[in-house]
Amino acid sequence: MSKQFDVVVIGGGPGGYIAAIRAAQLGFSVACIDAWSNDKGGPALGGTCTNVGCIPSKALLQSSEHFEHAGHAFADHGIKVKGLELDVAQMLARKNTIVKQNNDGIVYLFKKNKVTFFHGHGSFAAAADGVYTIKVVGKTEESISAKHIVIATGSNARALPGTAFDEEMILSNDGALTIGAVPKKLGVIGAGVIGLEMGSVWRRCGAQVTVLEGLPTFLGAVDEQIAKEAHKLFVKQGLSINLGVKIGEIVKGKKDVTVNYTDDKGVEQKAVFDKLIISIGRTPNTNGLNAEGVGLQLDERGFIAVDGDCKTNLPNVWAVGDVVRGPMLAHKAEEEGVAVAERIAGQHGHVNFNTIPWVIYTSPEIAWVGRTEQQLKADGVAYKAGTFPFMANGRARALGDTSGMVKFLADATTDEILGVHIVGPMASELISEAVVAMEFRASAEDIARICHAHPSLSEATKEAALAVDKRSLNF
Numbered sequence: 001m002s003k004q005f006d007v008v009v010i011g012g013g014p015g016g017y018i019a020a021i022r023a024a025q026l027g028f029s030v031a032c033i034d035a036w037s038n039d040k041g042g043p044a045l046g047g048t049c050t051n052v053g054c055i056p057s058k059a060l061l062q063s064s065e066h067f068e069h070a071g072h073a074f075a076d077h078g079i080k081v082k083g084l085e086l087d088v089a090q091m092l093a094r095k096n097t098i099v100k101q102n103n104d105g106i107v108y109l110f111k112k113n114k115v116t117f118f119h120g121h122g123s124f125a126a127a128a129d130g131v132y133t134i135k136v137v138g139k140t141e142e143s144i145s146a147k148h149i150v151i152a153t154g155s156n157a158r159a160l161p162g163t164a165f166d167e168e169m170i171l172s173n174d175g176a177l178t179i180g181a182v183p184k185k186l187g188v189i190g191a192g193v194i195g196l197e198m199g200s201v202w203r204r205c206g207a208q209v210t211v212l213e214g215l216p217t218f219l220g221a222v223d224e225q226i227a228k229e230a231h232k233l234f235v236k237q238g239l240s241i242n243l244g245v246k247i248g249e250i251v252k253g254k255k256d257v258t259v260n261y262t263d264d265k266g267v268e269q270k271a272v273f274d275k276l277i278i279s280i281g282r283t284p285n286t287n288g289l290n291a292e293g294v295g296l297q298l299d300e301r302g303f304i305a306v307d308g309d310c311k312t313n314l315p316n317v318w319a320v321g322d323v324v325r326g327p328m329l330a331h332k333a334e335e336e337g338v339a340v341a342e343r344i345a346g347q348h349g350h351v352n353f354n355t356i357p358w359v360i361y362t363s364p365e366i367a368w369v370g371r372t373e374q375q376l377k378a379d380g381v382a383y384k385a386g387t388f389p390f391m392a393n394g395r396a397r398a399l400g401d402t403s404g405m406v407k408f409l410a411d412a413t414t415d416e417i418l419g420v421h422i423v424g425p426m427a428s429e430l431i432s433e434a435v436v437a438m439e440f441r442a443s444a445e446d447i448a449r450i451c452h453a454h455p456s457l458s459e460a461t462k463e464a465a466l467a468v469d470k471r472s473l474n475f
């Protein structure tokens with residue numbers, strides 16, 4: 001006899017655990033199944049994001065930024081640091097503590113919201129009379145059933161064909177977050193979000209980092225002007241970024257790994273690294289769900305096929321987060337999780353794909369929301385642009401971080417904000433104002449007329465909005 005619930009969520013990452021909590025808040029009896037285990041074999045709730053993604057990468061970014069500042073930036077403040085050393089083991093231990101705090105936090109939230117947690121692998125066992133039975137295989141095996149199923153099984157790192165991750169020398173994000181000593185030469189294949197973030201961590205710690213990117217353009221999804229500025233800054237910091245390469249054979253030696261590639265001029269090259277991170281995107285995780293057994297449809301790219309409301313082809317089976325179309329971002333997964341729980345309760349759950357912010361946590365950070373200038377051009381939209389450099393912002397000068405700019409794009413006729421793009425200090429925090437403004441369909445003039453605290457980085461946002469109308473005051 002299986003245990004009965006109203007809602008069973010498969011996957012305890014940001015999509016799944018948030019869906020479970022919201023469903024419980026709405027009065028349903030909820031179970032959440034998650035397979036992730038910590039190094040002691042116990043549960044480690046939070047999925048990719050908490051265990052090998054957002055949280056540990058930001059912890060290492062912070063530590064490595066402190067190290068770099070102590071080495072260079074502090075001197076300008078008159079702070080002299082002697083005998084500076086990096087204790088990588090402590091840096092990793094701190095990261096692990098932060099991960100564990102987050103794992104434990106979700107256990108607490110499940111208790112608080114009366115979500116029943118099952119540690120194990122979930123798969124569809126049967127579907128009959130509108131009720132789905134899910135088999136959970138953990139230390140023991142059991143069956144649970146519910147009318148509503150939410151699949152939030154996330155994604156895995158994509159490997160290069162013929163080159164398996166060994167997590168010792170050829171690393172996915174998992175291995176990239178556990179490198180035990182600063183590599184002398186670090187190779188990164190893929191100049192995307194992970195490549196730039198993890199490349200930045202280890203460059204700051206002293207590694208010589210070479211990034212090999214297949215596309216001829218740098219950060220193609222980012223506004224061109226912002227991407228160009230970021231590229232300039234990263235190269236200045238010492239990242240070697242090679243665009244338009246074609247990766248050939250990767251040969252693993254005893255102590256190093258050789259990457260053969262053709263550069264953008266068609267010349268054969270060979271690079272030898274101590275460690276190689278491969279960050280070329282992620283694939284949806286539908287393995288072992290027995291999707292075919294119950295007739296759950298996947299799309300042509302292997303994601304679970306869903307409509308705009310995250311409904312699959314099976315009645316009352318929903319899917320959210322990385323395992324479905326759309327950006328692979330924790331906050332997108334969470335928003336979908338909340339929306340699905342509310343739809344199950346008959347409410348009008350809502351996710352606005354036009355206002356999902358993106359952040360790349362390099363230094364300076366890159367953040368954006370809405371459309372880029374190149375997209376507006378391609379769509380034939382008449383727009384006005386305004387930019388403001390952090391160089392002209394008093395707070396940025398006081399911080400000692402004047403790189404980058406804020407850029408506003410607004411409709412030429414209505415002045416509605418169509419996109420905001422930032423490269424600069426604390427861009428991850430600054431972008432929220434733009435997200436709120438766009439949700440409320442504000443105009444650039446609305447932001448331009450709002451009083452912003454002085455001195456603050458957010459004044460650069462106001463000034464960029466003023467610049468749309470060619471009346472910025474401090475530049």
Ligand code: FAD
Binds near residue numbers: 011012016049152194
């Ligand atoms: P996941 O977090 O992948 O969780 C899925 C969970 O389901 C996992 O615990 C998995 O073990 C479990 N599972 C899978 N199959 C089963 C099964 N059959 N039964 C039981 N359990 C199962 N996003 C951001 O927004 N900001 C960032 O800063 C950021 N940084 C990142 C850094 C890195 C290095 C990486 C790799 C990703 C980063 N992301 C970031 C992306 C973010 O981690 C994902 O978008 C997010 O985790 C997706 O959430 P999810 O719930 O869909 O899936």
Ligand code: NAI
Binds near residue numbers: 189191
């Ligand atoms: P990505 O999609 O961001 O970047 C992959 C890069 O690899 C692209 O530039 C692509 O052109 C390149 N590439 C693909 N195949 C290649 C090949 N054969 N040779 C050379 N280059 C190749 O993927 P990434 O960095 O793996 O990250 C996966 C996802 O995780 C991101 O898209 C994002 O959704 C999420 N993430 C989000 C973060 C954040 O929000 N700050 C941080 C890290 C990851």
